[in-house]
Amino acid sequence: MTVRRGPLVVVGDVLLDVDVHGSARRTCPDASAPVVDVASRERRPGGAGLAASIAARANAEVVLVTGVGGQAGADVVRLLGDRVRLAGLPFSGETPGKTRIRSGGRTLLRADSGDGRVLDGPLDPELPGLLRSAGAVLVSDYGRGATANPFLRRALRQLPADVPLVWDPHPRGGVPVGRADLVVPDLAEAVAFTGGSDVDDPALLARALLRRWGCGGVAVTLGAAGAVVVPQAVTGRIPVQPAPPGADACGSGDCFAVITALALADGADPVEAVTEGVRRAGRFVASGGAAQLSEPEPRPGNGGTGTAFEVAERVRRDGGRLVVTGGCFDLLHPGHVRLLERARELGDALVVCLNSDDSVRRIKGAHRPLVGHADRKRLLEALESVTAVVVFDESSPCALLERLRPDVWVKGDDYDVATLPEAEVVHRHGGRTVLVPQIAGYSTSRLLTSLRSAG
Template identity: 65%
Template sequence: MMRGPLVVVGDALLDIDIEGTAERLCPDAPVPVVDVTARRRRPGGAGLAALIAARQGVEVVLVAGVGTDDHGRELSGLLAEHVRLVDLPFQGATPCKTRVRVAGQSLLRVDSGEGQVLDGPLGAHLPPVLNNAGAVLVADYGRGTTRNSSLRRALRGLPSDVPLVWDPHGRGAEPVERADLVVPNRAEAAYFTGTQHLDSAAGAGRELLRRWGCRAVAVTLGCEGAMLVPPHRGQPFPVPRARSVRSSADVCGAGDSFAVAVALTMAEGSERPDAVSEAVDAASRFVADGGASHLATSQERAVATDPTAGRPALEDGATGGRNALDVAADVRRGGGRLVATGGCFDLLHPGHVRLLQRARELGDALVVCMNSDDSVRRLKGPGRPVVGEADRRHLLEALEPVDAVAVFDESSPSALLDELRPDVWVKGGDYDLASLPEADVVHRHGGRTVFVPLVEGYSTTRLLSGLSTAV
């Protein structure tokens, strides 16, 4: 378990994907005409790294500068849904990167906004945020954050038991020597070593380790995995990619996914080789699942002109009482990701709703596995449930994040999950893997379990206790 949140430090951008079709050429120029079907906005840069971590149920604090312009306000709104934002001094227009994409391929990228983080003093609130982190990830996108001298001093002074992972950028400052692991990609390693073509990732890693004085370097190599160069003249060794990915896949965000996985795995106590191996696999999964273009917050879905473009037909989440197995089959046919969660959902409260919202954000459809009345009585006692099975199901189906509800009579939803085979199984942060026998079923089918932090102050038992006291 992490002792504190993941703190992501870096340059936050606004990313916009314009999706469309191109079936004809412009009459006055030999360029395709793109008919727009959807516009999707999401945090980019360090904001994307923070979003990737938050989607895994991790508490995330993002330390970044954001402008006060329209793009900055929009970016702040997208971030507020998932992370706590700690501002850095910033001047100018918020950087924005817009991609025009057709049939899963990028045709054009347009960049705007030259705002920068200033080299000014930091507030007294920032050092405690860093020092109480479970891990710190620096996601440098060359917009001035890593050149802030006060921030660099604070990073050098991190407690020794807080892992510091640094994802560098050619336009940014070099990592501080305190970094436990620096993760340049092939192009960045070539840039920092001054070689036009990188012939040896191991040689580049050794040179960067010597130059930066950091504790280890892992050069990421895209579809070839990564090359880890350990400290103390240890022998470099390759970490191969764990799975194949189609050549046309969207690799945007793969590096952020790698860096996030390294930081989280090291925060849990893993050594660097294991952390890099897990990160290679995580980046491969991220790309295989659709890359950054696959991510969507509720705000992003709201601005799509065609919510079904390029995604399964379950985008809007309205159920109409659909059969859970039919929903699962539809998601798989569309190449999407099925999420499931479960519980009694007796006396529906804001904690339940937030759990369902976070669960739905992890994929393309959400199935709720709900305990039957008999199952609730066995678990909670003869006085429960307060709300009957039919009404509980109706309330859940009326919620926007829920695509279908499946009722089970057993004490555990294992048999139901064996049929649904979800990609992600979501439970509240009051559980762990040891207390979830159904997690083995999910993992056997290639899925994973994600724990979402609870909303403090809400539980059905507490509500019932309060009602009895009031009466």
């Protein structure tokens, strides 16, 4: 098979997955239900969004074709960040969410919300061309309308013969198109699709589905037992790497489908691709499953979730004080952390304006930054003192400050208020500038000098 040079295009329905972790040591006095004392909450893209995140983590170039809506949709987009490029499908309603309440490594309850669906309307005119230029296409169906869109189905049927198409089906989704090179149901789905026949023989299930769908091949995944793949007439059972007892298998099917699609794009035949998909899915579960891709929700003391502009609006609406600071924050060190802690003490929420990589290069030179802005942003967001981070490309954050309108603008005391262009912007909107004393001995430039001397 010819190796394709293009992105993995993931097509399907995205969800917002939330895991609530806590301890359950007592029951409700008025019902035989456990009481969970919540310790933490984590969020991640779910559905096709999880598949896209897994592919990005595998260093693939990824385009996600989906529809989103409401706050849950905005949260998914934020969680995907700049690792995944988005292409829209017509959508109505709120992006569905799935919240798992977990204790002791077990899911006690799952609560679903959101009625959003992909509509049957026409596609963006550029989308068929995007699909044709893909290295491979993965349909990640979660039964929320994407695979029922007739325009999308036509575009998938018309894919060039050398674009591998892997279809991860859903019982409430559209029937896989015959153009699919490989359809990858799990055992329960295969049983449902065949009406419950041949439950004890996955190979017979796979052959029945191959005849029904007219596709190139079917791989039925069997959890810890691996998978059975039937590309036309060849059948083989592929073992899986054992996972530790109690491992969370959430996301293993998405990982399997992603790796299988990427292997086909690299020229593997279906059996080779499924073998690699099984192997990597086993490693994925053993190393923590989908939880590896989760982000902790900010603590309530951080002012809540949302973009920098949503935080600013919420603080103003609640009569609070918004503090904003800015900088490169390359090689995060204790001096940075202390400045941010002191800044946060001055108000009810702290937004950080972060110089993009291009902005840092213009200020610091071609050798900087050492850490890309996506990773710098992630590190800052992990700090308890930081409520939100927004990246800017200009040499100064003045344009951002015009929109944020902070009550307090914070910089280190190595600056002079009289020479700060941001100070004038902040003052014009009724705010003030505060210079925070720095910790002597800490700076990125000094760290770099020490590293060079040590080398």
